[in-house]
Amino acid sequence: MAKIIDGKKIAAETRADIAERAKGFTESHGYAPGLAVIIVGEDPASQVYVRNKKKACEDVGFYSQVYEMAAETTMEQLLARIEELKNDPKIHGILVQLPLPKHLDEKAVIAAIPPEKDVDAFHLLNTGKIMLGEYSFLPCTPAGVMKMLEHEQISVSGKECVVVGRSNIVGKPMAMLLLHTNGTVTICHSRTKDLAEVTRRADILVVAIGKADFITGDMVKDGAVVIDVGMNRRADGKLTGDVDFASVEPKASAITPVPGGVGPMTITMLLENTLTAAVEAAQK
Ligand code: NAP
Numbered sequence: 001m002a003k004i005i006d007g008k009k010i011a012a013e014t015r016a017d018i019a020e021r022a023k024g025f026t027e028s029h030g031y032a033p034g035l036a037v038i039i040v041g042e043d044p045a046s047q048v049y050v051r052n053k054k055k056a057c058e059d060v061g062f063y064s065q066v067y068e069m070a071a072e073t074t075m076e077q078l079l080a081r082i083e084e085l086k087n088d089p090k091i092h093g094i095l096v097q098l099p100l101p102k103h104l105d106e107k108a109v110i111a112a113i114p115p116e117k118d119v120d121a122f123h124l125l126n127t128g129k130i131m132l133g134e135y136s137f138l139p140c141t142p143a144g145v146m147k148m149l150e151h152e153q154i155s156v157s158g159k160e161c162v163v164v165g166r167s168n169i170v171g172k173p174m175a176m177l178l179l180h181t182n183g184t185v186t187i188c189h190s191r192t193k194d195l196a197e198v199t200r201r202a203d204i205l206v207v208a209i210g211k212a213d214f215i216t217g218d219m220v221k222d223g224a225v226v227i228d229v230g231m232n233r234r235a236d237g238k239l240t241g242d243v244d245f246a247s248v249e250p251k252a253s254a255i256t257p258v259p260g261g262v263g264p265m266t267i268t269m270l271l272e273n274t275l276t277a278a279v280e281a282a283q284k
Contacts, residue, residue, distance in 0.1 A: 002252040003152070010151045011264035018271050019060040025278060026061060033278035034063035035093040035119065035270075036085045040078065040104065041071035046097045053095070056267045062274060063090055071101050078104060082112045092281050093119030093274040116280065119273040122169065130173050133180045136280060137273045142174040144265025145206060145227050146181070152254060154225055157182040160201050164188045164215070164242075165208035170229055174206055195219070207242040217247030226255045229262050
């Protein structure tokens with residue numbers, strides 16, 4: 001039987017620690033760490049994510065501001081809003097909720113966020129720093145996975161680590177972080193030949209592909225640590241991961257559930273990044 005890695009519990013402990021540090025920061029500086037979230041349009045999933053981020057900020061004593069912009073917002077209007085926030089001393093982190101409506105240029109928007117306020121760590125400068133292993137911020141989901149491994153005292157050093165998925169926000173930075181902690185890392189994607197042959201080599205298997213219950217027990221080595229980043233909606237509306245929990249759990253030594261695994265860690269790491277941004281801004 002695998003140990004179930006309880007993301008909710010680890011997130012709650014981490015948030016309590018962030019709240020404590022935020023309190024100390026606020027007392028010594030006279031202002032709280034601040035996060036601005038910009039949402040363009042009315043995508044219902046994005047609205048839920050943004051609400052959750054605002055509530056998470058309030059719970060740890062941060063200042064937060066949500067800017068809801070109409071779906072027809074122009075690039076000029078969006079860039080002007082970012083410019084305003086860039087110069088706002090109350091705001092230490094700026095997050096633009098993705099995806100943006102099609103007529104807006106996502107890359108240009110991310111490039112307009114000052115790197116020191118880029119708490120999603122999507123800016124080119126922050127992305128480059130991840131390659132070098134010299135970072136202030138890490139993308140929230142891979143950072144959350146590393147925090148979970150650390151919390152569970154699962155050492156990465158010398159382990160065969162397989163990451164399935166190569167997106168810029170999860171798979172690639174995830175692989176870099178495992179490499180920086182001395183894992184032997186393989187990245188798989190949709191063109192990987194004989195995926196099961198590769199995943200069966202993994203001591204630590206991280207899956208981020210967006211396909212419900214895709215990784216099955218026969219694709220996993222006995223005793224592997226399995227981290228399921230996937231978040232998929234089944235036809236019945238239930239949330240499920242990329243890993244078929246029923247067949248994988250009996251083979252794994254530790255596994256994250258969905259829901260209640262990686263998900264709660266992602267916003268937690270956004271809070272951590274915002275606090276880091278505030279601390280670094282105060283030191284300037
Ligand atoms: P993405 O940008 O769609 O990337 C998916 C990756 O999976 C791609 O690299 C793709 O390969 C690969 N892939 C797709 N089908 C595959 C297959 N059959 N075999 C091997 N690789 C395959 O997705 P993402 O943004 O990284 O997100 C992945 C999942 O994580 C989604 O379910 C998303 O909702 C979830 N997610 C969760 C959190 C959280 O907080 N828990 C945060 C972010 C994302 P190619 O590059 O070859 O196309």
